[in-house]
Amino acid sequence: MKTTLIINGKELNERNELIQTDIYIKNGNIQMKGQQLQMLHLDSDQIIDAKGALLTPGLVDVHVHFREPGFTHKETIKTGSLSAARGGYTTVCAMPNLDPVPDTVENWQAVERIIEKDAVVNVLQYATITKGLRSEELVDYKALKEAGVFAVTNDGVGVQTAGTMYLAMKEAAKVGLPIVAHTEDESLLFGGCMHHGKKSKELNLPGIISATESSQIARDLLLAEETGAHYHVCHVSTKESVRIIREAKQAGIHVTCEVCPHHLILSEEDIPCDDANYKMNPPLRALDDQAALIEGLLDGTIDCIATDHAPHTTEEKSVSMTEAPFGIVGSETAFSLMYTHFVKTGRFTLKQVVDWMTIKPADVFGLSCGTLNVGSPADIAIYQLDKEVEINPADFESKSINTPFIGEKVLAETLYTFVNGEIVWAKEG
Structure with missing residues (x-):
């Protein structure tokens, strides 16, 4: 070489x-x-x-969507990994909302073969918490762990039943697999497409209340305490979520979490009109939520920054927020945006931002990356x-x-x- x-x-x-x-x-x-x-x-x-x-060390992103197999009109492992590389990312963790879903060793290995062939950066593929993402039947955690899976998640949909999450945590903890949670109580959605607040009223669009996220986190934190599982919360967005995660850490519960650049940089007040490029899940929240996220990063409640890179076609996003899919792309812009909005303005140091995007996400899952040490x-x-x-x-x-x-x-x-x-x-x- x-x-x-x-x-x-x-x-x-x-x-x-x-x-x-x-x-x-x-x-x-x-x-x-x-x-x-x-x-x-x-x-x-x-x-x-x-x-x-x-x-810097190559950036580490624990939350991306590469859409292959099943949705290659939006993204592929090749284009997604190139997108990550353009942003300075060298290790990324890909979500399992695919078709077929990587809920068995065979399906997971099929995705791994595409990664081996096409990825230009290190891609770690998540498996799912349950069969088919939406069922209440658990996957075989032991077999998936032995095959090389590093964590499991049903990202895109919350695990709706407390009993299912309890059993999942119990079984995952036995084999040392972290449970990575998209926290969303669907019974509290009420057809919402943006944050329930002043802007949703101004635009006359249905809102998503903060408790949709925070109430499920509260449930899961108690289940994590009961089972001893490592519980990681995706894309934290509300002040209530930050508060209860902070309290759980103080209580010794094994919880980690991430925040996205767009939730740190934007609030609901930045949404100019019914523009689906501002539609993501969780949505852009209120100014006091945004402030709580920044405070949570600074005091260590929030462990790291992740992009939730979620590609969709222009056609899909060229409709009302009530009809468009949730999600925005983020791999290529994350570091530049964080540097411009927070380092240059003196709110974060450059070292803080680099750490939150390299060694801190690596530490969450015990990954051997995120440093510039000799020998690495x-x-x-x-x-x-x-x-x-x-x-x-x-x-x-x-x-x-x-x-x-x-x-x-x-x-x-x-x-x-x-x-x-x-x-x-x-x-x-």
Whole structure:
């Protein structure tokens, strides 16, 4: 395998200071790191001059939808993984709302074969909590764990029955599989398509109350305490959810959770009209919810940032919010948006954002990624922090462009993404 030397990069130290760093890559791993490694020029097959750009561990996203098999008109493992690479992600965890659903070892292995053939980044495929996502019949957790599954989830739909969730946690805990929960009590939906608040009233659209999410989290936290399961909450969006997760952590319950960039950056008040590119599940909430999410990140209640990259076709999103599917794409814009909205404004440090998008999500599931340590896989992202660019759908690697951030000017553009020492994405020109 060829050797690569990255010179003139900048890396964050523990004090949030940018320091000069060169990285020497051999056999897919970081072999040496430090200043003034130019003496290795003659031993390097490839030299990348970072010209002062930021070097980070490859980003880790524990929540993406790649739609293959079953919905390849929206996304494929190839286009989804390229989209991740363009955003600087090198490890992503793909949700199982597919067709066929990966609810057996055979179905899960079929997806793994596509990943092995087409993915340009590391893709970890979730299996499901129940058969077919919507049933109350549990999958074979022991067999799936032995096959290599790292966690189970019914993302896209909540587990509606407390008894099913209790039994799932009990069985998953026996084999050490985390339960990853999309928390949504469907009996409280009432046909809602956006947050139930001032904007839903203004637009005369049916709203989704906050308790739709938080009430199911409360149920599940008590079940996690009862069973000892590792319970991970997807895309937390309400102040009530943050409060009860904080209290559960203080009580010693094994709970972790994630938040999405769009819930940190936007609130219901940013929705301009009946525009389905602002429709996601959970919805954009009120300003006090947004503030609680930011506080939850800062105090450690929320463990990490995940995109919930959810591609849909332009046709599907060109209708009213009452008819369109939930979800927006996020892999290609997440780091730039977080840097622009929070680091440049002084609300978060750069180190905090990098940690929430690398080592923290890796730690949640015990994944061996998210660092730039010598000896670790050379999964690296290189960002040019100071050049402003416009979010342009023509530049997307994803098959879909459903996002409310089109046209926004952002900083922190990805220049290179390396996976196991190989360049898997590079900016043209």
